[in-house]
Every structure is written in C-alpha cells, then in structure tokens.
Amino acid sequence: MMFFKQLFKYYFIFILFLSCSKNENNATPLIESSSKELTIFHINDQHGRLANFSKIKYIIDQEKEKTNVIVVCGGDIFSGNPVVDNHDEKGFPMIDLMNKVGFDVSVIGNHEFDYGEAILKDRFQQSQFDWVCANVNMNATGIPEPNEYKTIIKNNVKITFLGLVETNGKENATIPSTHPWRVQNLTFEDYRDVAANYSEVKENEQSDLFIALTHLGNSSDERLATNFPYFDIIIGGHSHSKDNETINNIPIFQAGSNLNYLGKLQLVINNKKVESLDYELIDLGKFSDYDSTLKELVDSYNEEADLDGVIGFSEAYHSKSAVGSFYTDALRMEMNVDISFQNTGGVRNSLNEGDILKREIYSIDPFNNGSVTYTMTVKEIKDFLKGSKAAIYYSGIELEQENGFITMYKNQQELNDNISLTIGINDYIPAVYDQYFTQTPSYTSNTTAETIINYLENTTTPINYTQINNYFQFQ
Incomplete structure (x- = not known):
C-alpha cells in the first residue's frame, strides 16, 4: 500500500511539473487577437x-x-x-x-x-x-x-x-x-x-x-x-x-x-x-x-433607350459656353418668346462636331426641368439679373452693365423699363429665384431638353455658335 501511495505522489508531481513547464514555455498567456x-x-x-x-x-x-x-x-x-x-x-x-x-x-x-x-x-x-x-x-x-x-x-x-x-x-x-x-x-x-x-x-x-x-x-x-x-x-x-x-x-x-x-x-x-x-x-x-x-x-x-437617332448637325466643336448660346436661341425660337435665359450650371456638357444625337442633348440638359413662360417688364428682368447675380446665357436681347446699371437692347435699340417681354426659361430658375418671379407661369408640355430636340428636328440649318458668347453675370 505504501508503494502505491509513493507512486501516486510521484505521478502527481510529474503532472504538475509538465503543467508548470508548459506555462514557462509560453510566458505570455494566450489571448485571442483583437485585430x-x-x-x-x-x-x-x-x-x-x-x-x-x-x-x-x-x-x-x-x-x-x-x-x-x-x-x-x-x-x-x-x-x-x-x-x-x-x-x-x-x-x-x-x-x-x-x-x-x-x-x-x-x-x-x-x-x-x-x-x-x-x-x-x-x-x-x-x-x-x-x-x-x-x-x-x-x-x-x-x-x-x-x-x-x-x-x-x-x-x-x-x-x-x-x-x-x-x-x-x-x-x-x-x-x-x-x-x-x-x-x-x-x-x-x-x-x-x-x-x-x-x-x-x-x-x-x-x-x-x-x-x-x-x-x-x-x-x-x-x-x-x-x-x-x-x-x-x-x-x-x-x-x-x-x-x-x-x-x-x-x-x-x-x-x-x-x-x-x-x-x-x-x-x-x-x-x-x-x-x-x-x-x-x-x-x-x-x-x-x-x-x-x-x-x-x-x-x-x-x-432599349434608343438615343442614337440623328436630329441635327454641328459644324464645329462647341464648348459649354457656346452650347449655352445655342441652347437659349433654340429655346426662344421653339417657345416663340421674346427672350430666353438658361442658368450656366444647367448646361452640363459640350457638343461635338458632326451629327447631333438625342443622347447628346440629354447629356447637355439632364435635369428634366419643365419649360415655362413669363411676361415681365424690362425693369423686372433687370431686377432679377441685378439682385440674383445669377450667371446666365441669354438670347433675343443684348445686355450691357456699367457703374452698377444694366442696359438692355433689342435690335440695337435700348428698351424702356416699362416694356413687357415674354420670357422662356426652365422652371428651375423661377423656383430658385422666386422673389423675382412672382407670377404663375405658363407651362408647355415639354421639358427644356425635349424643346431643344424638337427645335433641331424642325430645322435643317447646321449649328455653329463658336463665335457667339451670350453670357451675363451682374458684377
């Protein structure tokens, strides 16, 4: 019996030694990485x-x-x-x-x-x-x-x-x-x-x-x-x-x-x-x-989009500025108004030389803005241009500014402040500058992009606005 007690004692000491040795060989306790x-x-x-x-x-x-x-x-x-x-x-x-x-x-x-x-x-x-x-x-x-x-x-x-x-x-x-x-x-x-x-x-x-x-x-x-x-x-x-x-x-x-x-x-x-x-x-x-x-x-x-139909012809490459001048001309003529404006930020692309595709017009004007008309006096238009300081492209008039005053001409004749004009614009402009556009507008059935497409489809004249810069911002 004494023999088995001694044997058990030595066995216990041996197991304890192995356990201690294992801890000594791994001095840092095992911790799961948090990385x-x-x-x-x-x-x-x-x-x-x-x-x-x-x-x-x-x-x-x-x-x-x-x-x-x-x-x-x-x-x-x-x-x-x-x-x-x-x-x-x-x-x-x-x-x-x-x-x-x-x-x-x-x-x-x-x-x-x-x-x-x-x-x-x-x-x-x-x-x-x-x-x-x-x-x-x-x-x-x-x-x-x-x-x-x-x-x-x-x-x-x-x-x-x-x-x-x-x-x-x-x-x-x-x-x-x-x-x-x-x-x-x-x-x-x-x-x-x-x-x-x-x-x-x-x-x-x-x-x-x-x-x-x-x-x-x-x-x-x-x-x-x-x-x-x-x-x-x-x-x-x-x-x-x-x-x-x-x-x-x-x-x-x-x-x-x-x-x-x-x-x-x-x-x-x-x-x-x-x-x-x-x-x-x-x-x-x-x-x-x-x-x-x-x-x-x-x-x-x-x-499925079917946007590659040819609707016009551009005689040259048009920068965004030249596109803006074309855009407002087309808007004015298609909407049959006296003048038109387009905010510069609404012209999103240039126009390449050659055939004009539908997709190009939609890339120039991607926002699905409605086409609206207003009747405003020359003074009301000047108040908008001066008060908003909006950067715009324009068509149908000539604009000059000097010493804090805006002068508006049509066919080289200065326009009196009391004269009323019809304006064709996208509906984003009056929504942003509603303090200057207080009337209820007249809506057409087309977006501004569709209006430009209709204009191109109804004219055979090639587009070339490379020498025109109808840009205005009141300073």
Whole structure:
C-alpha cells in the first residue's frame, strides 16, 4: 500500500511539473487577437453612368473571397445619363445595378431629389441597400425615412455609417442643390446643426469604427473633421474630387465622379481604432476584367433607350459656353418668346462636331426641368439679373452693365423699363429665384431638353455658335 501511495505522489508531481513547464514555455498567456480586417469600396457622384458597374462587380467579388467587404456610395446616383434619366422608371437602372453589385449603404445626394417625391419613393422601396441621411425629414410624403445612421456587420466587424447631405440649394432656404419645387414637402437641416448629436454613436453601437458617409463636398468634409472629431474616417461626395487627405487625424476620401474610379480602403482594426490603412483609387478606364452577366444587363439598358437617332448637325466643336448660346436661341425660337435665359450650371456638357444625337442633348440638359413662360417688364428682368447675380446665357436681347446699371437692347435699340417681354426659361430658375418671379407661369408640355430636340428636328440649318458668347453675370 505504501508503494502505491509513493507512486501516486510521484505521478502527481510529474503532472504538475509538465503543467508548470508548459506555462514557462509560453510566458505570455494566450489571448485571442483583437485585430480585424476589412475592405471598404466606395464610389460617389456616378450621375447615372452605367458602363463600369460590370468592372466594379468583378473587383468586389474577387475581394470578397479574401476578406470582409463593405460597399458604400457617397450620393448623386441620378441625373446625367439619359439612359437612366429617361427610363420608363426614372433612375431604376442605377438601383438595379447597385443591388446586383451588392452595395450595403448609400447617403442621399442632392440629385436624388431631381425626379420628385413619388419617383424617389419608388426607388427607395426598390433598393436592397440601406439609405442614410441624418439631416432630412421626409415628413408625410410617403418616402421611406432614411436611417440617420446604420451599423453594418460583416462577420466579426461592426461599422456604423452616419449620412449627411449638403443644403446649399437656395439662398433663402435650407435645401439641397436640386429643383426647389421637388423638395417643398421635405425638411432639411444644415449638417453643422446636427452633427454634434451623434458624438456617442460609436460607443452606443459598440462599433469598431464610426464613419461619416457624406454628400457635402471636400471643404465641408474638412470642416466636419475639424469641428466634429469623433469620426474614424470620412467618405464623401458632391465636389467630384479625388481626395486622400488627413484632417485633424481623420482620413478623408472621395473617388472623383461619373464612375471613372473605385476607391478601396484596406483596413486593419484593433481595439476599435484603425491600426493600418492602405488606400487605392482604382482607375476603371485602365481595368479590363468585368462581370459578363452585369455587362449584358448594361448593354440591354443602353440598347432599349434608343438615343442614337440623328436630329441635327454641328459644324464645329462647341464648348459649354457656346452650347449655352445655342441652347437659349433654340429655346426662344421653339417657345416663340421674346427672350430666353438658361442658368450656366444647367448646361452640363459640350457638343461635338458632326451629327447631333438625342443622347447628346440629354447629356447637355439632364435635369428634366419643365419649360415655362413669363411676361415681365424690362425693369423686372433687370431686377432679377441685378439682385440674383445669377450667371446666365441669354438670347433675343443684348445686355450691357456699367457703374452698377444694366442696359438692355433689342435690335440695337435700348428698351424702356416699362416694356413687357415674354420670357422662356426652365422652371428651375423661377423656383430658385422666386422673389423675382412672382407670377404663375405658363407651362408647355415639354421639358427644356425635349424643346431643344424638337427645335433641331424642325430645322435643317447646321449649328455653329463658336463665335457667339451670350453670357451675363451682374458684377
């Protein structure tokens, strides 16, 4: 019996020795690593461009085989491609392609409102990704209220995105840069008045990172980083810039515009902080691989649009300024009015030499603005030009300014302030400058783009405005 007791004692000591030896060989206790890997892809300001979505899907699908992936958009999905803007369901091709690529979240851009409330409601309901925007209230419009912020979880990674949109659309109102009549039932706040409300979101959500997904523009993103320094990263849009900078220790990114680039952030996150960050701005024009199924869908959208019909001829290349002079001339003659104006920001493209296609006119004027007429006195027109300081193209008159006075001529004859003239314009101008356009306008049945197309289809005269510069802005 004594022998077995001694044997058990030595066996116990041996096991204890092995256990102690194991601890000595691993002096640091085993602790599960808190490092997490994540890739974020981002685009912004695609403005209806479709072609490169097939390349984007290929790139993203390849990355998903390696690590956690989140795909985000910095806003301005719509307005800029007639294939999208004139689809039977305006804007739907963009939603369809973003769904199929696998986007997780998008902030609302100012041009998301361009089609009006009813269409935005439909597009929101068709989206398989989340929308975020903390400074809009949809009120009783029926448009689904976007999340102020949304937390996306990919395996063991938890990222929260706060959405903010710019509100610089009108001098005497807080609205985005869109047609004011299309957001009149919505309420907006300046991003600076709401950003401070979200300082505790990261802690409350227990997120690994808190990211501002904005449609504010680069300078506002920089101010956001300076004045509200609780974001880990800012991913932006609106200024169409290619940003890769750090302000107040907060990295800020933006990926150009028109779907020419895809931003790629490769992150290592440790203890809820960015441990390492590698950034690449992928030039999609230099990338050749693509997802064939998505490319076929894009091709089908382009073919169905039927926008390649020839409607006129341009004798030379026209810059945007020359296009503006042509545009107002065509608007004036087709609408049969005395004069016409067009805001310079409403001319979005140049015009190539040669045959003019429908799609070119829609790319010049993508906003689906209505064509309206007003009757105003010369003095009322001068008050608008002087008070608004709007940059415009014009037709039907000559304008001069000197020593704070505007002089208006027609056929080289100075016009008296009491003379009444008919004006043909897009309905965006009176909506923005409503203090100068107080009458009820007369609407035509066509958008301004359709009006220009009708003019070209009804004339055989080639277009050449290269020597004309009907531009005015009161100084």
